[in-house]
Amino acid sequence: MSTIHWVEAQPRSARWHSESGLALPRRVVVADDRMPAAVAFRLACEGTALLWRGDFHNARQLLRAMDRRVGRSAPGAGGTPAEVFHAQRRFRSHRARVLGKLIVLLEDHALALRRAPDVRRACDEAYGPADGPVAVALTELLGVVGARQWRERGVHVPALGARIHPHYGVFAPTRGEYVDLVARAPLPCGGAVRTAFDLGTGTGVLAAVLAQRGVRRVVATDVSARARACARDNVRRLGLAGVVRVVGPALYPGPECHSRPECPSGPDVAPGPAPGPELLPVPDPRAQLVVCNPPWIPGRPASDLDLGVYDAGGGMLRGFLDGLARRLEPGGEGWLVLxxxxxxxxxxxxxxxxxxVEGAGLRVVGRMDARPRHPRARDADDPLHAVRAAEVTSLWRLAVV
Known part of the structure; x- marks a missing residue:
């Protein structure tokens, strides 16, 4: 966190926080209901942050008015699908920077604006305990509040016959194709899978599906502490805490999970003692099934919130493939959902x-495909509509050569 400064009867300051990686505002002015949208938009484009002190609902209206001025897509974007994709991503980044200049002040996670909702619980869940005044973009605060609502009501997952409750900053299972593929694919080893790994578990939805399918023990990993907390919450809600254990932050489970009936489900586990003269090295744990649904786009995430979508340099995909052969038990399979x-x-x-796949000493033993059902695949106004409509999600069944 850094600090913003402004004058409001006297010089004031507050810590700046941005989950989406918005830069620290260098100039801050106080704004209220009297500020016209055209002036607010001009100042935001120039890089000036507007600390809102007016009515909360008027702030939301101002945000929508600024959004209309930004537009909904990159002007004149054309060319190859890759060029359109990069142009759209640059435009979304520009839009986020402009709209992110309308900011609000949280004091002990309370929002002291007229007609403002009580956002304290939502902020506690997203940011942790309050620690003095902090300034955030209104767009981010609205996302935090929306995430709290998602977390409370959950997302119905037909393959589970239950709801998954995503936490703030954790990719929600709103696209059902990849979950259905894991629910339908034939289990290796004649269906009698003792141990499975779910790498990059997120909300824990795939680990839960595997547990419901009869896998006796599922070890789920994630690099994100938020995701690990979210997965543990969902495992507990579903009554699967005796089957699914969540660890991290490494991609593959470490030696601390080897030959134990259960892996720790509480705070992350420190590795065991280093091998000495009287201790033999502990081998890496292995499984009969390893499932990985990495981010689908090989690109650099702009922030931690992008980790569910962008896989920088394809690092997670390569890590899964390169580590799979030595982590599979004989007759086991790795499932790449991509x-x-x-x-x-x-x-x-x-x-x-x-x-x-071949370079990792693996071979393809089967593949299952699913077509998209999400709304963006049907949005004809999306510049990438043709690509999204033709998209196919596959479950690649991999075995050691």
Whole structure:
């Protein structure tokens, strides 16, 4: 966190916080209901942050008016799918910077504006305990409040016959294709899977599906502390805490999970003692099934909130493939759940994917496909509509050569 400064009868300051990586505002002016949208938009484009002191609902109206001035897509975007994708991403970044200049002050996570909702619980869940005044973008605060509502009501997952409750900053299972594929794919080892790993578990939805399918023990991992807390919450809600254990932050479970009936479900576990003269090295744990649904786009995340979508340099995909052969028990399989959107955008080729599989000492023993059902695949106004409508999500069944 850094500090913003402004004058309001006297010089004031507050810590600046941005989950989406918005830069620290260098100039801050106080704004209220008297500020016209045209002036607010001009100041925001110039890089001036507007600390809102008026009515909360008027702030939301001002935000919508500024959004209309920004527009909904990159002007004149055309060319190849990759060029359109990059143009749209640059435009979304520009839009976020402009709209992010309308900011509010949280004091002990309370929002002291007329007609403002009580946001304290939502902020506590997203940010942790309050610690003095902090300034955030109104767009982010609205996202925090919306995430609290998602967390409370949950997302119905037909493959589970239950609801998954996503936490703030954790990718919600609103797209059902990849979950259905994991629910339908034939289990290896004749269906009698003792141990499975779910790498990059997120909300824990795939780990829960595997547990409901009869896998005796599921070890779920994630690099994100938020995701690990979210997965543990969902495992507990579903009554699967005796089957699913959540660890991290490494991609694959470490030696601390080897040959134990249960892995710790509380705070992250420190590795055990280093091997000495009287201790033999503990081998890496293995499983009969390893499932990985990495981010589908090989690109650099702008912030931690992008980690569910962008896989920088394809690092998680390569880590899964390169580590799979030594982590599978004989007769086991690795399931790679991956959309071909990156291929259709020209960001990765099918040949590159298959070469990575072969280079990791693996072979493809089967593949299941699913077509998209999400609303964006039907949005004809989306500049990438044709690509999204043709997208296919696949579950690649991999085995050791």
């Amino acid at each position: 959309s071909d959107l990156a291929e259709r955008l020209g960001l990765r080729s099918r040949e590159e994917l298959l070469a990575a």
